[in-house]
Amino acid sequence: MDNLFNIPVALKQLITANQAFHHRIVPVEKSEDKIVFKTDSENLHELEQELQVLFGYGLKLEQETSTTLQSYLSLNYRQTTTTETQELNFKNNFLQQLLQTAKDYGSSDIHLEPYEDRCRVRFRLDGKLKEQFSIASIEYPQIINQIKIQAGLDISQKRLSQDGRITVKSSNQDFDIRVSTLPTLHGEKIVLRILKRDAEEVSLTDLGFTKKELSLYLEGIKKPNGIVLISGPTGSGKTTTLYGTLKLLNQESTNILTIEDPIEYTLAGINQVQLKEDIGFDFPAALRTFLRQDPDIIMVGEIRDEKTATMAIKAALTGHLVLSTIHTNSAWSTVSRLIDMGIPPYLISSTLNTSVAQRLVRKLCDDCKQPAGIEKAILPPGFKVPSKMIQHFLPTGCPKCFHTGYRGRKAIYEIIPVTKSLEFLIKENEFQIDNFLKEKNLSTLKINAERMIIAGETSIEEVYSLLNSEH
Numbered sequence: 001m002d003n004l005f006n007i008p009v010a011l012k013q014l015i016t017a018n019q020a021f022h023h024r025i026v027p028v029e030k031s032e033d034k035i036v037f038k039t040d041s042e043n044l045h046e047l048e049q050e051l052q053v054l055f056g057y058g059l060k061l062e063q064e065t066s067t068t069l070q071s072y073l074s075l076n077y078r079q080t081t082t083t084e085t086q087e088l089n090f091k092n093n094f095l096q097q098l099l100q101t102a103k104d105y106g107s108s109d110i111h112l113e114p115y116e117d118r119c120r121v122r123f124r125l126d127g128k129l130k131e132q133f134s135i136a137s138i139e140y141p142q143i144i145n146q147i148k149i150q151a152g153l154d155i156s157q158k159r160l161s162q163d164g165r166i167t168v169k170s171s172n173q174d175f176d177i178r179v180s181t182l183p184t185l186h187g188e189k190i191v192l193r194i195l196k197r198d199a200e201e202v203s204l205t206d207l208g209f210t211k212k213e214l215s216l217y218l219e220g221i222k223k224p225n226g227i228v229l230i231s232g233p234t235g236s237g238k239t240t241t242l243y244g245t246l247k248l249l250n251q252e253s254t255n256i257l258t259i260e261d262p263i264e265y266t267l268a269g270i271n272q273v274q275l276k277e278d279i280g281f282d283f284p285a286a287l288r289t290f291l292r293q294d295p296d297i298i299m300v301g302e303i304r305d306e307k308t309a310t311m312a313i314k315a316a317l318t319g320h321l322v323l324s325t326i327h328t329n330s331a332w333s334t335v336s337r338l339i340d341m342g343i344p345p346y347l348i349s350s351t352l353n354t355s356v357a358q359r360l361v362r363k364l365c366d367d368c369k370q371p372a373g374i375e376k377a378i379l380p381p382g383f384k385v386p387s388k389m390i391q392h393f394l395p396t397g398c399p400k401c402f403h404t405g406y407r408g409r410k411a412i413y414e415i416i417p418v419t420k421s422l423e424f425l426i427k428e429n430e431f432q433i434d435n436f437l438k439e440k441n442l443s444t445l446k447i448n449a450e451r452m453i454i455a456g457e458t459s460i461e462e463v464y465s466l467l468n469s470e471h
Helices: 017-023 044-055 066-076 094-105 140-150 211-221 238-249 283-290 306-317 333-340 345-351 420-427 434-439 445-454
Strands: 025-030 035-039 059-063 109-114 118-125 128-136 162-169 174-184 187-195 226-231 256-260 271-274 297-300 321-326 352-364 370-373 391-394 406-417
Touching (some): 017 025, 017 066, 025 066, 035 044, 094 109, 109 140, 128 140, 140 162, 140 187, 211 352, 226 238, 238 297, 256 283, 333 345, 345 352, 352 445, 406 445
Parallel strands (some): 256 271
Antiparallel strands (some): 025 035, 109 187, 162 174, 174 187, 370 391
Protein backbone atom coordinates (compact mmCIF):
# COMPACT_ATOMS: atom_id res chain seq x y z
CA MET A 1 0.00 0.00 0.00
CA ASP A 2 1.74 3.16 -1.20
CA ASN A 3 1.85 6.10 1.21
CA LEU A 4 4.10 8.82 2.58
CA PHE A 5 6.57 6.28 3.95
CA ASN A 6 7.62 4.87 0.58
CA ILE A 7 11.33 5.21 -0.19
CA PRO A 8 12.49 5.25 -3.83
CA VAL A 9 14.18 1.98 -4.83
CA ALA A 10 17.45 3.77 -5.69
CA LEU A 11 17.68 4.93 -2.06
CA LYS A 12 16.27 1.79 -0.46
CA GLN A 13 18.95 -0.47 -1.92
CA LEU A 14 21.77 1.62 -0.40
CA ILE A 15 21.45 -0.53 2.72
CA THR A 16 20.23 -4.05 3.46
CA ALA A 17 17.21 -4.91 5.58
CA ASN A 18 19.51 -6.20 8.33
CA GLN A 19 21.42 -2.90 8.40
CA ALA A 20 18.20 -0.87 8.44
CA PHE A 21 16.71 -2.73 11.41
CA HIS A 22 20.00 -3.16 13.27
CA HIS A 23 20.99 0.53 13.14
CA ARG A 24 17.40 1.85 13.05
CA ILE A 25 18.05 3.93 9.93
CA VAL A 26 16.38 4.60 6.57
CA PRO A 27 17.96 6.55 3.67
CA VAL A 28 15.79 9.45 2.48
CA GLU A 29 18.16 11.51 0.32
CA LYS A 30 21.44 11.11 -1.57
CA SER A 31 23.71 13.64 -3.23
CA GLU A 32 27.16 13.31 -4.80
CA ASP A 33 28.91 13.44 -1.43
CA LYS A 34 26.32 12.66 1.21
CA ILE A 35 23.53 10.28 2.26
CA VAL A 36 20.77 11.55 4.56
CA PHE A 37 19.35 8.98 7.00
CA LYS A 38 16.37 9.21 9.33
CA THR A 39 16.81 7.51 12.70
CA ASP A 40 15.21 7.32 16.13
CA SER A 41 18.55 6.74 17.86
CA GLU A 42 19.18 8.92 20.88
CA ASN A 43 22.97 8.97 20.41
CA LEU A 44 23.37 10.56 16.97
CA HIS A 45 27.08 11.25 17.29
CA GLU A 46 28.02 7.65 18.12
CA LEU A 47 25.76 6.27 15.38
CA GLU A 48 27.18 8.72 12.83
CA GLN A 49 30.74 7.57 13.58
CA GLU A 50 29.72 3.90 13.25
CA LEU A 51 27.95 4.47 9.94
CA GLN A 52 30.84 6.54 8.61
CA VAL A 53 33.14 3.55 9.10
CA LEU A 54 30.55 1.18 7.64
CA PHE A 55 29.80 3.12 4.46
CA GLY A 56 32.93 5.20 3.96
CA TYR A 57 30.74 7.99 2.65
CA GLY A 58 29.58 11.40 3.88
CA LEU A 59 26.31 11.21 5.78
CA LYS A 60 23.82 13.21 7.79
CA LEU A 61 21.39 11.93 10.43
CA GLU A 62 17.93 13.37 10.97
CA GLN A 63 16.03 12.64 14.18
CA GLU A 64 12.66 10.94 13.71
CA THR A 65 10.02 9.56 16.06
CA SER A 66 10.12 5.82 16.72
CA THR A 67 6.57 5.36 15.38
CA THR A 68 7.31 7.09 12.09
CA LEU A 69 10.65 5.34 11.66
CA GLN A 70 9.02 1.96 12.28
CA SER A 71 6.54 2.76 9.50
CA TYR A 72 9.44 3.52 7.15
CA LEU A 73 11.19 0.27 8.10
CA SER A 74 8.10 -1.95 7.86
CA LEU A 75 7.00 -0.63 4.48
CA ASN A 76 10.39 -0.68 2.76
CA TYR A 77 12.34 -3.53 4.35
CA ARG A 78 11.45 -7.06 5.38
CA GLN A 79 13.06 -8.43 8.51
CA THR A 80 14.30 -11.95 7.83
CA THR A 81 14.90 -14.88 10.14
CA THR A 82 18.41 -15.48 8.84
CA THR A 83 21.38 -14.23 10.79
CA GLU A 84 23.61 -13.98 7.74
CA THR A 85 24.70 -10.56 6.55
CA GLN A 86 23.27 -9.80 3.13
CA GLU A 87 25.32 -7.18 1.31
CA LEU A 88 23.87 -6.81 -2.18
CA ASN A 89 26.96 -5.90 -4.14
CA PHE A 90 26.64 -6.01 -7.94
CA LYS A 91 30.28 -6.95 -8.37
CA ASN A 92 30.55 -9.52 -5.58
CA ASN A 93 28.38 -12.62 -5.88
CA PHE A 94 25.23 -10.56 -6.50
CA LEU A 95 23.19 -13.48 -7.82
CA GLN A 96 23.71 -15.78 -4.83
CA GLN A 97 22.79 -13.01 -2.41
CA LEU A 98 19.79 -11.89 -4.44
CA LEU A 99 18.39 -15.43 -4.46
CA GLN A 100 18.96 -15.87 -0.73
CA THR A 101 17.36 -12.49 0.03
CA ALA A 102 14.28 -13.38 -2.03
CA LYS A 103 14.02 -16.76 -0.29
CA ASP A 104 14.28 -15.15 3.14
CA TYR A 105 11.61 -12.60 2.20
CA GLY A 106 9.24 -15.41 1.23
CA SER A 107 9.23 -14.44 -2.44
CA SER A 108 7.97 -16.97 -5.00
CA ASP A 109 9.42 -15.29 -8.12
CA ILE A 110 12.13 -12.79 -9.02
CA HIS A 111 11.76 -10.64 -12.15
CA LEU A 112 14.84 -8.98 -13.69
CA GLU A 113 13.67 -6.53 -16.35
CA PRO A 114 15.80 -4.30 -18.62
CA TYR A 115 14.62 -0.88 -19.80
CA GLU A 116 16.27 1.91 -21.76
CA ASP A 117 17.84 3.76 -18.84
CA ARG A 118 17.85 1.20 -16.01
CA CYS A 119 16.96 -2.35 -15.02
CA ARG A 120 14.67 -3.22 -12.17
CA VAL A 121 14.34 -6.25 -9.89
CA ARG A 122 10.90 -7.15 -8.57
CA PHE A 123 9.93 -9.81 -6.02
CA ARG A 124 6.54 -11.52 -5.99
CA LEU A 125 5.42 -11.39 -2.36
CA ASP A 126 2.05 -12.91 -1.36
CA GLY A 127 1.09 -13.04 -5.03
CA LYS A 128 1.90 -9.37 -5.83
CA LEU A 129 5.00 -7.94 -7.52
CA LYS A 130 6.96 -5.27 -5.68
CA GLU A 131 10.10 -3.51 -6.90
CA GLN A 132 13.08 -4.20 -4.63
CA PHE A 133 16.25 -3.12 -6.46
CA SER A 134 17.43 -1.07 -9.39
CA ILE A 135 20.49 -2.03 -11.46
CA ALA A 136 22.54 0.22 -13.73
CA SER A 137 22.14 -0.78 -17.38
CA ILE A 138 25.91 -1.17 -17.76
CA GLU A 139 25.98 -3.85 -15.01
CA TYR A 140 22.90 -5.77 -16.15
CA PRO A 141 24.55 -7.93 -18.87
CA GLN A 142 27.14 -9.21 -16.39
CA ILE A 143 24.40 -10.29 -13.98
CA ILE A 144 22.42 -11.97 -16.79
CA ASN A 145 25.53 -13.92 -17.80
CA GLN A 146 26.05 -15.04 -14.19
CA ILE A 147 22.50 -16.40 -14.10
CA LYS A 148 22.76 -18.12 -17.50
CA ILE A 149 26.08 -19.76 -16.67
CA GLN A 150 24.79 -21.16 -13.37
CA ALA A 151 21.59 -22.35 -15.09
CA GLY A 152 23.57 -24.09 -17.85
CA LEU A 153 22.24 -21.79 -20.58
CA ASP A 154 23.98 -20.51 -23.71
CA ILE A 155 25.25 -16.98 -22.93
CA SER A 156 25.79 -16.23 -26.63
CA GLN A 157 22.13 -16.92 -27.46
CA LYS A 158 20.23 -13.68 -26.85
CA ARG A 159 17.56 -13.89 -29.56
CA LEU A 160 15.69 -16.99 -28.36
CA SER A 161 14.08 -17.81 -25.01
CA GLN A 162 15.81 -20.42 -22.85
CA ASP A 163 14.92 -22.44 -19.75
CA GLY A 164 17.25 -23.78 -17.07
CA ARG A 165 17.64 -24.62 -13.41
CA ILE A 166 19.93 -23.52 -10.56
CA THR A 167 20.51 -25.30 -7.25
CA VAL A 168 21.31 -22.94 -4.37
CA LYS A 169 23.07 -24.28 -1.28
CA SER A 170 23.19 -22.17 1.87
CA SER A 171 23.85 -22.74 5.57
CA ASN A 172 20.08 -22.68 6.20
CA GLN A 173 18.68 -24.91 3.46
CA ASP A 174 18.99 -25.94 -0.18
CA PHE A 175 16.48 -24.84 -2.79
CA ASP A 176 16.07 -24.89 -6.56
CA ILE A 177 15.48 -22.05 -8.99
CA ARG A 178 13.70 -22.41 -12.32
CA VAL A 179 15.15 -19.93 -14.84
CA SER A 180 13.31 -18.55 -17.87
CA THR A 181 14.80 -15.97 -20.27
CA LEU A 182 12.88 -13.84 -22.76
CA PRO A 183 14.37 -11.49 -25.41
CA THR A 184 12.83 -7.99 -25.10
CA LEU A 185 13.43 -4.61 -26.75
CA HIS A 186 16.20 -3.57 -24.34
CA GLY A 187 17.72 -6.95 -23.52
CA GLU A 188 16.85 -10.25 -21.90
CA LYS A 189 14.18 -10.37 -19.21
CA ILE A 190 14.69 -13.19 -16.72
CA VAL A 191 12.19 -14.72 -14.32
CA LEU A 192 13.48 -16.90 -11.49
CA ARG A 193 10.92 -19.19 -9.82
CA ILE A 194 11.92 -20.34 -6.33
CA LEU A 195 11.01 -23.99 -5.89
CA LYS A 196 10.59 -25.71 -2.53
CA ARG A 197 12.54 -28.93 -2.42
CA ASP A 198 10.88 -30.68 0.49
CA ALA A 199 7.17 -31.52 0.65
CA GLU A 200 7.32 -33.05 4.14
CA GLU A 201 5.70 -29.96 5.71
CA VAL A 202 2.81 -29.85 3.20
CA SER A 203 -0.44 -31.08 4.75
CA LEU A 204 -3.94 -31.12 3.27
CA THR A 205 -5.43 -30.08 6.61
CA ASP A 206 -3.51 -26.78 6.53
CA LEU A 207 -4.33 -25.64 2.99
CA GLY A 208 -7.82 -24.18 3.41
CA PHE A 209 -10.30 -27.05 2.95
CA THR A 210 -13.46 -26.93 5.03
CA LYS A 211 -14.30 -30.19 6.86
CA LYS A 212 -16.91 -31.12 4.26
CA GLU A 213 -14.62 -30.25 1.32
CA LEU A 214 -11.77 -32.28 2.78
CA SER A 215 -14.10 -35.24 3.30
CA LEU A 216 -15.31 -35.05 -0.33
CA TYR A 217 -11.75 -34.74 -1.60
CA LEU A 218 -10.51 -37.69 0.46
CA GLU A 219 -13.32 -39.86 -0.92
CA GLY A 220 -12.09 -39.14 -4.45
CA ILE A 221 -8.39 -39.81 -3.85
CA LYS A 222 -8.88 -42.97 -1.84
CA LYS A 223 -10.55 -44.80 -4.70
CA PRO A 224 -8.22 -47.37 -6.30
CA ASN A 225 -8.71 -45.99 -9.81
CA GLY A 226 -10.09 -42.98 -11.66
CA ILE A 227 -8.99 -39.39 -12.21
CA VAL A 228 -8.84 -36.44 -9.80
CA LEU A 229 -8.32 -33.10 -11.57
CA ILE A 230 -7.40 -29.79 -9.96
CA SER A 231 -7.98 -26.61 -11.95
CA GLY A 232 -6.95 -23.02 -11.46
CA PRO A 233 -4.69 -20.31 -12.88
CA THR A 234 -0.90 -20.31 -12.57
CA GLY A 235 0.15 -19.63 -8.98
CA SER A 236 -3.11 -20.79 -7.38
CA GLY A 237 -1.45 -23.56 -5.35
CA LYS A 238 -2.47 -26.58 -7.45
CA THR A 239 0.94 -28.24 -7.14
CA THR A 240 0.95 -27.78 -3.37
CA THR A 241 -2.45 -29.47 -3.14
CA LEU A 242 -1.20 -32.34 -5.31
CA TYR A 243 1.86 -32.87 -3.12
CA GLY A 244 -0.23 -32.76 0.03
CA THR A 245 -2.28 -35.51 -1.61
CA LEU A 246 0.77 -37.57 -2.56
CA LYS A 247 2.17 -37.25 0.94
CA LEU A 248 -1.08 -38.69 2.33
CA LEU A 249 -1.16 -41.53 -0.22
CA ASN A 250 2.54 -42.35 0.07
CA GLN A 251 2.76 -45.85 1.56
CA GLU A 252 5.37 -48.60 1.40
CA SER A 253 2.86 -50.82 -0.40
CA THR A 254 2.07 -48.20 -3.07
CA ASN A 255 4.02 -47.46 -6.25
CA ILE A 256 3.67 -43.74 -7.05
CA LEU A 257 5.09 -42.21 -10.24
CA THR A 258 5.06 -38.53 -11.19
CA ILE A 259 5.91 -36.71 -14.42
CA GLU A 260 6.49 -32.98 -13.84
CA ASP A 261 7.76 -29.83 -15.48
CA PRO A 262 9.49 -28.78 -13.32
CA ILE A 263 9.83 -30.94 -10.19
CA GLU A 264 8.85 -28.37 -7.55
CA TYR A 265 9.05 -30.56 -4.43
CA THR A 266 10.86 -33.73 -3.51
CA LEU A 267 9.19 -36.44 -1.49
CA ALA A 268 10.93 -39.61 -0.30
CA GLY A 269 9.28 -42.81 -1.49
CA ILE A 270 7.90 -41.31 -4.72
CA ASN A 271 9.45 -41.84 -8.15
CA GLN A 272 9.64 -38.39 -9.72
CA VAL A 273 10.44 -37.84 -13.41
CA GLN A 274 11.39 -34.58 -15.12
CA LEU A 275 9.72 -33.80 -18.46
CA LYS A 276 12.19 -33.43 -21.37
CA GLU A 277 10.22 -32.36 -24.42
CA ASP A 278 13.36 -31.44 -26.40
CA ILE A 279 14.18 -35.15 -26.72
CA GLY A 280 10.58 -36.31 -27.18
CA PHE A 281 9.96 -37.30 -23.56
CA ASP A 282 6.64 -35.48 -23.13
CA PHE A 283 3.60 -36.23 -20.96
CA PRO A 284 2.05 -38.88 -23.32
CA ALA A 285 5.42 -40.64 -23.78
CA ALA A 286 6.02 -40.69 -20.03
CA LEU A 287 2.53 -42.06 -19.36
CA ARG A 288 3.02 -44.88 -21.88
CA THR A 289 6.22 -45.85 -20.05
CA PHE A 290 4.58 -45.47 -16.63
CA LEU A 291 1.93 -48.07 -17.53
CA ARG A 292 4.74 -50.62 -17.91
CA GLN A 293 6.16 -49.72 -14.48
CA ASP A 294 3.40 -51.41 -12.43
CA PRO A 295 2.10 -48.15 -10.90
CA ASP A 296 -0.70 -47.74 -8.37
CA ILE A 297 -0.87 -43.93 -8.51
CA ILE A 298 0.27 -41.63 -11.31
CA MET A 299 0.63 -37.87 -11.00
CA VAL A 300 0.76 -35.88 -14.26
CA GLY A 301 1.93 -32.30 -13.86
CA GLU A 302 -0.64 -30.92 -16.31
CA ILE A 303 -3.13 -32.13 -18.89
CA ARG A 304 -2.36 -29.83 -21.81
CA ASP A 305 -3.71 -31.60 -24.89
CA GLU A 306 -5.77 -34.48 -26.25
CA LYS A 307 -2.87 -36.96 -26.24
CA THR A 308 -2.14 -36.41 -22.54
CA ALA A 309 -5.85 -36.52 -21.66
CA THR A 310 -6.34 -39.74 -23.64
CA MET A 311 -3.40 -41.44 -21.92
CA ALA A 312 -4.67 -40.30 -18.50
CA ILE A 313 -8.10 -41.77 -19.30
CA LYS A 314 -6.48 -45.01 -20.45
CA ALA A 315 -4.46 -45.22 -17.22
CA ALA A 316 -7.61 -44.69 -15.15
CA LEU A 317 -9.56 -47.33 -17.14
CA THR A 318 -6.81 -49.90 -16.56
CA GLY A 319 -7.05 -49.64 -12.78
CA HIS A 320 -4.82 -46.74 -11.79
CA LEU A 321 -5.48 -43.56 -9.78
CA VAL A 322 -4.43 -40.52 -11.82
CA LEU A 323 -3.88 -37.07 -10.28
CA SER A 324 -3.36 -34.03 -12.48
CA THR A 325 -4.03 -30.32 -13.07
CA ILE A 326 -5.86 -28.56 -15.88
CA HIS A 327 -6.41 -24.89 -16.75
CA THR A 328 -10.11 -24.05 -16.38
CA ASN A 329 -12.08 -21.41 -14.47
CA SER A 330 -14.20 -23.72 -12.37
CA ALA A 331 -14.50 -27.34 -11.30
CA TRP A 332 -17.42 -28.03 -13.64
CA SER A 333 -15.82 -26.37 -16.70
CA THR A 334 -13.13 -29.06 -16.47
CA VAL A 335 -15.65 -31.46 -18.03
CA SER A 336 -16.34 -29.19 -21.02
CA ARG A 337 -12.57 -28.63 -21.40
CA LEU A 338 -11.99 -32.39 -21.69
CA ILE A 339 -14.82 -32.66 -24.23
CA ASP A 340 -13.24 -29.80 -26.22
CA MET A 341 -10.02 -31.82 -26.24
CA GLY A 342 -11.87 -34.66 -27.94
CA ILE A 343 -12.57 -36.98 -24.98
CA PRO A 344 -15.99 -38.69 -25.33
CA PRO A 345 -18.42 -37.78 -22.49
CA TYR A 346 -19.03 -41.45 -21.62
CA LEU A 347 -15.28 -41.91 -20.89
CA ILE A 348 -15.20 -38.77 -18.73
CA SER A 349 -18.24 -39.87 -16.72
CA SER A 350 -16.77 -43.33 -16.08
CA THR A 351 -13.27 -42.19 -15.05
CA LEU A 352 -13.55 -38.77 -13.38
CA ASN A 353 -13.75 -39.19 -9.59
CA THR A 354 -13.55 -35.60 -8.44
CA SER A 355 -13.12 -32.21 -10.06
CA VAL A 356 -11.54 -29.45 -7.97
CA ALA A 357 -11.02 -25.73 -8.60
CA GLN A 358 -8.93 -23.56 -6.34
CA ARG A 359 -7.63 -20.03 -5.85
CA LEU A 360 -5.12 -18.45 -3.49
CA VAL A 361 -6.56 -15.46 -1.65
CA ARG A 362 -4.63 -12.93 0.43
CA LYS A 363 -5.81 -12.69 4.03
CA LEU A 364 -6.41 -9.32 5.67
CA CYS A 365 -4.07 -8.31 8.46
CA ASP A 366 -5.96 -8.78 11.74
CA ASP A 367 -4.04 -5.92 13.38
CA CYS A 368 -5.09 -3.14 11.00
CA LYS A 369 -8.16 -4.14 8.96
CA GLN A 370 -10.99 -1.63 9.22
CA PRO A 371 -14.76 -2.31 8.95
CA ALA A 372 -16.83 -0.44 6.37
CA GLY A 373 -20.40 -0.46 5.11
CA ILE A 374 -21.46 -2.32 1.98
CA GLU A 375 -21.86 -0.07 -1.07
CA LYS A 376 -23.05 -1.18 -4.52
CA ALA A 377 -20.26 0.81 -6.18
CA ILE A 378 -17.58 -1.56 -4.85
CA LEU A 379 -19.41 -4.74 -5.91
CA PRO A 380 -19.67 -6.35 -9.37
CA PRO A 381 -22.75 -5.31 -11.42
CA GLY A 382 -25.71 -7.53 -10.64
CA PHE A 383 -24.13 -9.08 -7.54
CA LYS A 384 -26.76 -10.09 -4.98
CA VAL A 385 -25.52 -9.24 -1.50
CA PRO A 386 -26.03 -12.16 0.93
CA SER A 387 -28.14 -11.28 3.97
CA LYS A 388 -25.22 -12.05 6.29
CA MET A 389 -22.92 -9.59 4.48
CA ILE A 390 -23.74 -6.49 6.53
CA GLN A 391 -20.20 -5.08 6.39
CA HIS A 392 -16.80 -5.72 4.88
CA PHE A 393 -13.23 -4.96 5.90
CA LEU A 394 -10.66 -2.76 4.20
CA PRO A 395 -6.88 -3.29 4.05
CA THR A 396 -5.24 -0.43 5.94
CA GLY A 397 -1.58 -1.28 6.48
CA CYS A 398 0.61 -1.42 9.56
CA PRO A 399 4.18 -2.46 10.49
CA LYS A 400 3.13 -6.09 11.09
CA CYS A 401 1.90 -6.53 7.49
CA PHE A 402 4.63 -4.34 5.92
CA HIS A 403 1.91 -1.74 5.22
CA THR A 404 0.24 -3.94 2.62
CA GLY A 405 -2.96 -4.54 4.58
CA TYR A 406 -2.59 -8.30 4.04
CA ARG A 407 -0.75 -11.03 5.88
CA GLY A 408 -0.49 -14.54 4.44
CA ARG A 409 -2.68 -16.39 1.94
CA LYS A 410 -5.33 -19.08 2.06
CA ALA A 411 -6.60 -21.47 -0.61
CA ILE A 412 -10.32 -21.63 -1.30
CA TYR A 413 -11.79 -24.63 -3.08
CA GLU A 414 -14.70 -25.77 -5.21
CA ILE A 415 -15.11 -29.56 -5.10
CA ILE A 416 -17.53 -31.54 -7.26
CA PRO A 417 -17.65 -35.31 -6.69
CA VAL A 418 -18.84 -37.24 -9.74
CA THR A 419 -21.87 -39.16 -8.46
CA LYS A 420 -24.21 -41.43 -10.45
CA SER A 421 -26.60 -38.54 -11.13
CA LEU A 422 -23.73 -36.35 -12.32
CA GLU A 423 -22.43 -39.15 -14.56
CA PHE A 424 -25.81 -39.11 -16.30
CA LEU A 425 -25.64 -35.32 -16.84
CA ILE A 426 -22.14 -35.63 -18.34
CA LYS A 427 -23.23 -38.39 -20.74
CA GLU A 428 -26.18 -36.26 -21.82
CA ASN A 429 -23.97 -33.18 -22.35
CA GLU A 430 -26.04 -31.31 -19.78
CA PHE A 431 -23.95 -28.51 -18.32
CA GLN A 432 -26.48 -26.75 -16.09
CA ILE A 433 -25.76 -28.22 -12.67
CA ASP A 434 -27.07 -25.47 -10.34
CA ASN A 435 -29.78 -27.81 -9.03
CA PHE A 436 -27.19 -30.55 -8.42
CA LEU A 437 -24.96 -28.14 -6.45
CA LYS A 438 -27.90 -26.99 -4.31
CA GLU A 439 -29.11 -30.56 -3.73
CA LYS A 440 -25.67 -31.67 -2.56
CA ASN A 441 -25.07 -28.37 -0.71
CA LEU A 442 -21.74 -27.90 -2.52
CA SER A 443 -19.93 -24.59 -2.14
CA THR A 444 -18.58 -22.85 -5.24
CA LEU A 445 -15.57 -20.54 -5.33
CA LYS A 446 -17.99 -17.61 -5.28
CA ILE A 447 -19.76 -18.86 -2.14
CA ASN A 448 -16.45 -19.49 -0.35
CA ALA A 449 -15.24 -16.00 -1.35
CA GLU A 450 -18.43 -14.51 0.13
CA ARG A 451 -17.82 -16.46 3.36
CA MET A 452 -14.31 -15.06 3.65
CA ILE A 453 -15.65 -11.51 3.26
CA ILE A 454 -18.36 -12.09 5.88
CA ALA A 455 -15.78 -13.58 8.28
CA GLY A 456 -13.48 -10.58 7.75
CA GLU A 457 -10.72 -12.80 6.35
CA THR A 458 -10.28 -10.98 3.04
CA SER A 459 -11.40 -7.88 1.16
CA ILE A 460 -13.95 -7.46 -1.63
CA GLU A 461 -11.16 -6.15 -3.86
CA GLU A 462 -9.14 -9.35 -3.42
CA VAL A 463 -11.97 -11.68 -4.53
CA TYR A 464 -13.79 -9.31 -6.92
CA SER A 465 -13.30 -11.59 -9.94
CA LEU A 466 -14.81 -14.55 -8.05
CA LEU A 467 -17.85 -12.53 -6.98
CA ASN A 468 -18.35 -11.66 -10.64
CA SER A 469 -18.61 -15.33 -11.68
CA GLU A 470 -21.87 -17.03 -12.64
CA HIS A 471 -21.96 -19.65 -9.87
